[in-house]
Amino acid sequence: MAEIMYWEALQRAHDEEMARDPLVICMGEDIGVAGGTYKATKGLYEKYGDKRVIDTPISEGGYTGLGIGASFLGIRPVIEIMSVNFAWLAMDQMFNSAAKVRYMSGGQLTAPCVFRAAGGAAHQLGAQHSARMEKVFMGIAGLRVVTPSNPKQAYGLLKAAIRSDDPVFINEHELMYNMKGDVPDSEYLHPLEGSEIARAGSDVTLFGYNISVHWCLQAAEILHSQHNISAEVVDLYALSPLDREGIRKSVSKTHRAVIAEEDEAPVGVGAEVIAIINEECFFELDAAPVRVHSALVPQPYNHTLEKAAIPDHTDVVRAVLKLFGKA
Amino acid sequence: MTLDDKKRVLREMVLHRRFEERCYQAYIERKIGGFLHLYPGQEACCNGVMEAARPSHDYVITGYRDHIHAIKCGADPKAVMAELYGKATGCSKGRGGSMHIFDVAHRFMGGYALVGGPFPLAAGMAKAIQMKGGDEIAICFLGDAANNQGVFHETLNMSKLWNLPVLFVCENNLYGIGTALDRSTAVHDQYKRVCAYGIESAQCDGQDIDIVYEHAKTAIDYVRSGKGPYFLELMTYRYRGHSMSDSRAYRSREEEEHWKLRDPINILRDRLIAAGELTLEDFQQMERDTDTFIEQDIIAFAEASPEPDVSELEHFVLA
Numbered sequence: 286m287a288e289i290m291y292w293e294a295l296q297r298a299h300d301e302e303m304a305r306d307p308l309v310i311c312m313g314e315d316i317g318v319a320g321g322t323y324k325a326t327k328g329l330y331e332k333y334g335d336k337r338v339i340d341t342p343i344s345e346g347g348y349t350g351l352g353i354g355a356s357f358l359g360i361r362p363v364i365e366i367m368s369v370n371f372a373w374l375a376m377d378q379m380f381n382s383a384a385k386v387r388y389m390s391g392g393q394l395t396a397p398c399v400f401r402a403a404g405g406a407a408h409q410l411g412a413q414h415s416a417r418m419e420k421v422f423m424g425i426a427g428l429r430v431v432t433p434s435n436p437k438q439a440y441g442l443l444k445a446a447i448r449s450d451d452p453v454f455i456n457e458h459e460l461m462y463n464m465k466g467d468v469p470d471s472e473y474l475h476p477l478e479g480s481e482i483a484r485a486g487s488d489v490t491l492f493g494y495n496i497s498v499h500w501c502l503q504a505a506e507i508l509h510s511q512h513n514i515s516a517e518v519v520d521l522y523a524l525s526p527l528d529r530e531g532i533r534k535s536v537s538k539t540h541r542a543v544i545a546e547e548d549e550a551p552v553g554v555g556a557e558v559i560a561i562i563n564e565e566c567f568f569e570l571d572a573a574p575v576r577v578h579s580a581l582v583p584q585p586y587n588h589t590l591e592k593a594a595i596p597d598h599t600d601v602v603r604a605v606l607k608l609f610g611k612a
Numbered sequence: 613m614t615l616d617d618k619k620r621v622l623r624e625m626v627l628h629r630r631f632e633e634r635c636y637q638a639y640i641e642r643k644i645g646g647f648l649h650l651y652p653g654q655e656a657c658c659n660g661v662m663e664a665a666r667p668s669h670d671y672v673i674t675g676y677r678d679h680i681h682a683i684k685c686g687a688d689p690k691a692v693m694a695e696l697y698g699k700a701t702g703c704s705k706g707r708g709g710s711m712h713i714f715d716v717a718h719r720f721m722g723g724y725a726l727v728g729g730p731f732p733l734a735a736g737m738a739k740a741i742q743m744k745g746g747d748e749i750a751i752c753f754l755g756d757a758a759n760n761q762g763v764f765h766e767t768l769n770m771s772k773l774w775n776l777p778v779l780f781v782c783e784n785n786l787y788g789i790g791t792a793l794d795r796s797t798a799v800h801d802q803y804k805r806v807c808a809y810g811i812e813s814a815q816c817d818g819q820d821i822d823i824v825y826e827h828a829k830t831a832i833d834y835v836r837s838g839k840g841p842y843f844l845e846l847m848t849y850r851y852r853g854h855s856m857s858d859s860r861a862y863r864s865r866e867e868e869e870h871w872k873l874r875d876p877i878n879i880l881r882d883r884l885i886a887a888g889e890l891t892l893e894d895f896q897q898m899e900r901d902t903d904t905f906i907e908q909d910i911i912a913f914a915e916a917s918p919e920p921d922v923s924e925l926e927h928f929v930l931a
C-alpha cells in the first residue's frame with residue numbers, strides 16, 4: 286500500500302493499461318505534451334508517443350465520436366473531457382452512438398471506450414464550469430457510470446473501465462485530484478457495479494458518492510461524537526447501474542436514509558435512491574428518507590452565494606438530526 | 613469494370629431498385645413501421661463506389677438511407693427485409709429497424725439516424741486501421757445536408773491532421789428532406805468546402821456508374837496508398853420522397869422528370885444494349901426474375917420469421 290494522490294492513481298492506471306495493451310490509447314485536450322489539465326496523463330506522451338496519447342483539437346463532439354469509432358474496431362480509447370460542462374457537446378456521440386450501438390445492432394457491435402470528465406463545483410468558476418451532471422449520464426441505457434470517491438477507486442475503476450466491453454463514463458471531481466489515499470501496490474481492478482460500506486453503523490444510512498461520501502463520513506463522525514447516533518455510510522461509486530441490493534440491505538438494517546449529492550435535486554441520485562428504497566424496502570422505514578442537495582440555480586460566482594448553493598457535511602448532520610426529531 | 617462486372621452490377625442495381633419499391637409497398641401494407649428512407653435514383657452512387665472498393669474488407673458506415681449499402685457490402689437481403697419487418701431473424705434482431713441496419717461480419721458498420729453522426733465514427737475506424745497497420749479503408753456515405761453539422765468540420769480537420777485512411781462520399785441529392793441545398797448551404801459545391809482543410813476532393817455525375825466508378829477508383833487508390841482522407845461528391849437525385857409521408861411539394865415535377873431521364877439503371881442498361889451485351893427482353897426478364905426472388909425468397913422469409921421474444925427485451929444493452 287502506498288499513499289498517493291487521486292491524480293497519481295489515475296495516471297498509474299492509464300500507464301499500466303497502456304503498457305499492458307497496445308490497443309489502449311488516450312485522447313483529449315491538452316493531455317499529451319501539456320500532461321493533462323489535472324495531470325491524469327502526465328508523462329504518458331513521452332512514454333507512448335503521439336499516436337497513442339493524442340492531443341485533440343477543441344472538438345468535443347468530433348474527437349469523442351472518433352474515439353467511439355476506433356473502439357468499434359477494438360481500440361480501447363480513454364477519452365478525457367477537460368470539464369464535464371463541455372460534455373454536452375459530446376453527448377450526441379456518447380449517447381446516440383456509444384450507448385446504443387450494441388442494442389441497435391442486435392449485439393453485433395460494441396463501443397468499449399471510457400469517457401473521463403472532471404465534474405463538480407470547484408471554487409468560483411461560475412455557471413459554465415461548475416456543473417454536476419451525474420443525473421444526465423446515469424439515465425442512459427447502455428452506458429455504465431462510475432464515480433470514484435478516493436484514489437484506490439480512481440485507480441481500480443479506471444483500469445476496470447478500460448477492460449470493460451461496455452462504454453463507461455467516469456465522473457471525477459475537480460476538488461479531489463490532490464486528495465491522498467492508499468492504493469494497493471499490486472494491480473487492482475475495482476468492480477464496476479455495487480457499492481461499498483465506507484463506515485458501518487446502525488441508526489441511519491448516509492448515501493453518498495464521489496465528494497459527498499466525504500461529507501457523509503464527516504457527518505457520521507460528528508453524529509457519533511456529539512449526538513450518539515451511529516451512521517452507516519454507503520459509497521455509491523457505481524451510479525449506473527445503482528446497487529439496489531446494497532441500498533436495500535443497509536436501509537433494512539438502519540431503517541433510516543439520507544442521500545447526499547452535490548447535484549441539484551430535481552432528478553438525480555437522491556430521487557433514484559429513494560425510488561429504489563420505495564420499491565425494495567419501504568416497510569423497513571421508520572422515517573421518510575431525505576435528500577441533501579444543491580440549490581436549483583446556475584452556479585453563482587460570488588463566494589458566499591456559491592457556498593450557499595452547495596451543501597456540505599453540516600447539511601447532512603442537520604438532515605439526520607431532523608430525522609431523529611432532534612432539530 | 614469489365615462487361616461481365618457491368619452485367620452483374622446491373623442485376624444488383626435492379627435488385628436494389630425493386631427491393632426498395634417492395635419496401636414501399638410493405639410500408640403501405642403496414643408490414644414495415646417507423647421511418648423508411650428509400651434509395652431509388654441513387655443506386656449508381658453506392659454501386660460505383662463499392663465496385664471500386666473492397667466490400668467486406670473495407671469498413672462502411674452511413675446514415676438512415678442504409679438498406680442498399682448494407683446489401684452491397686454483403687448483407688443478406690432476407691435479413692435486411694426481416695429487420696424492416698422487425699423480426700427476430702433481422703440483421704439487428706429487430707432492435708434496429710430501417711435506419712439501423714448492421715452487418716458487422718461484412719464490415720457494414722451501421723446505419724445511424726443522427727444526421728452527421730457517422731462522420732467522426734468513420735474517422736475513428738480509420739484511426740483504428742492506421743494503428744493496426746491494415747490496408748483497409750473506412751468509407752462514410754452521407755448526404756449533402758449532413759455537411760452543415762459541426763462534426764463534419766471537426767472530423768475533416770482531424771482526418772487531415774492525422775492523415776487518416778477515410779473516404780467521405782457525399783451523395784448530393786440536392787435536398788435535406790424538403791429544404792433545397794441552395795436554401796441551406798452557402799457554398800453549393802460540396803467538394804469545395806473541404807479545401808479549407810487541405811483535403812483532396814472531386815465532384816462527378818452520380819447517375820452514370822462508369823463515371824462514379826472511375827472517380828471512386830482514383831479516390832480509393834489515393835486513400836489506400838496512405839495519402840490521407842478524400843472527399844468525393846456525387847451529384848444524384850432521390851426519386852421518392854425523403855421518407856414516407858412526403859408530398860414533394862418543395863420541388864417541381866419538371867425537375868423530377870429531368871432526373872428520371874438520367875435513371876442510373878437505364879443508363880447502364882442502354883449502354884450494355886448498345887454494346888450488344890444485353891437485349892431489352894433480357895433486361896425485362898431480369899426484372900421479372902428479381903421480383904420473383906424478392907417475393908419468394910425475401911418477403912416470404914420476412915413474413916414467416918418469428919417476432920423477437922419479449923422476454924429478451926433487455927438483451928444487448930450491456931455486455
Ligand SMILES: Cc1ncc(C[n+]2csc(CCOP(=O)(O)OP(=O)(O)O)c2C)c(N)n1
Pocket residue numbers: 677725726727754755756757758759785787788789854
Ligand atoms: C441531428 C439531426 N437533425 C435532424 C434530423 C432530421 N433529419 C433527418 S434526415 C434530414 C435531412 C438530411 O439530408 P441529407 O444529409 O442531404 O441526406 P438525404 O436524406 O438527402 O440522403 C434531417 C434534417 C436528424 N435525423 N438528425
Ligand SMILES: [Mg+2]
Pocket residue numbers: 755756757783784785786787788789
Ligand atoms: Mg440530401
